Amino acid sequence: DIQMTQSPSSLSASVGDRVNITCRASQTISNYLSWYQQRPGKAPKLLIYAASNLQSGVPSRFSGSGSGTDFTLTISSLQPEDFATYYCQKTYTTPLTFGGGTKVEIK
Amino acid sequence: EVQLLESGGGPVQPGGSLRLSCTASGFTFRSHAMSWVRQAPGKGLEWVSGIFGSGGSTFYADSMRGRFTISRDNSKSTVYLQMNSLRAEDTAVYYCAKHTEQIVYDAMDVWGQGTTVTVSS
Numbered sequence: 001d002i003q004m005t006q007s008p009s010s011l012s013a014s015v016g017d018r019v020n021i022t023c024r025a026s027q028t029i030s031n032y033l034s035w036y037q038q039r040p041g042k043a044p045k046l047l048i049y050a051a052s053n054l055q056s057g058v059p060s061r062f063s064g065s066g067s068g069t070d071f072t073l074t075i076s077s078l079q080p081e082d083f084a085t086y087y088c089q090k091t092y093t094t095p096l097t098f099g100g101g102t103k104v105e106i107k
Numbered sequence: 108e109v110q111l112l113e114s115g116g117g118p119v120q121p122g123g124s125l126r127l128s129c130t131a132s133g134f135t136f137r138s139h140a141m142s143w144v145r146q147a148p149g150k151g152l153e154w155v156s157g158i159f160g161s162g163g164s165t166f167y168a169d170s171m172r173g174r175f176t177i178s179r180d181n182s183k184s185t186v187y188l189q190m191n192s193l194r195a196e197d198t199a200v201y202y203c204a205k206h207t208e209q210i211v212y213d214a215m216d217v218w219g220q221g222t223t224v225t226v227s228s
Contacts, residue, residue, distance in 0.1 A: 001169070034214040036152075043202055043221055044144075044152060049214035087152050091212050094166040096142065096154040 002027045004090055006099035012107040019075040021102045023088035028068045032092035035064055035073045038101075039084045047086075048073065078104070109133035109217050111203050116222030119193055123226070127188040129203030129219055136184040137161070140206035142215060143177065143188045145199035145224075155201070156188060160209035193226045200224075 003026040013019050023033065031051035036044040046055045048064035051071055061076045075082055083106055088099040115127040129141070142157035156177040157166045165177050176189040186203055200223050204215035 032212065038152070043218040044204075044215075045218070046214055046216045049207065049216075055214075055216065085151075089152075089154070089214075091214065094157065094211065095168045096157065096211065098144075098152040098154060101151040 001095060002029060002090060002093065002097060004088055004097050004099040006086075006088055006102050008102060009100060010103040010105060012105050013078050014107045015078055015080060017078045017107075019078055019082075019104060021073040021086055021088075021104075023066075023071045023073070023099050025069045025071075025090055029090045029092035031067050032090055033064075033066070033071050034089045034091060035062075036087045036089065037082075037084050038087065044087065075104075109205070111205060111217055111219035113201065113203050113219040113222040116201060116224045118225045118227065120228055121194060121226055123193050124189070124191045125193065125224060127190070127201055127203075127222060127224075129186045129188075131184045131186075131205065134205070134217075137181040138209055140209055140211045140213075141177075141179060141186040142204050142206065142211060143186075144202045144204055144215075144218075145197075146202070146221075147196070147199040150199075153199075157206070157211035158186065159211065164210075166211060190224070193224075195226050198224060198226045 033051045035048040038044045052064045085103045143155040179186040200221040203219045205217040
């Protein structure tokens, strides 16, 4: 099975900071990569699909890039509501594996 | 409004069974694949199982194959997860999620609120 590795597992940042989260697949997955945000006690929310497409209603400060095995989620200017845990997921083949998550905390 | 409502969670003893249901509204149910995703306490997300919109193909995570069965009734806009031989490590919040297409090889754009399964003696 293809493994998904996210880094870092956690980070501390301030409001207004630019944040990058990386996701690496153990084999190529083309652009079959999604990003989700999960706030405590809430269901996950889709942010990015097909590696770089912004889901409707998601603020433009979120962006995704990459193809093949290396992917990045970027938050251009961190806002208070962005403090949450972020997950990547590959949908190239089953199992539809998630990365381990990146918790974004307030500095 | 597009909604997913899970039900059927609760406490169960090790070795027991439980059937989760997820009822959808606000979209053409048969046109979308569905998945179940779980989250153990304090842990990350784990994909459990998925099913095509037609119901013709089903998929499972290795640790659930043979114990869990996913199915759907498109006439009732409902997807099910039958869980047998439950173990303590199956304790989690179980979410159902809607895929953007009829097949599972794409993102999940709508999620339910989750239902909690607790496996304990």
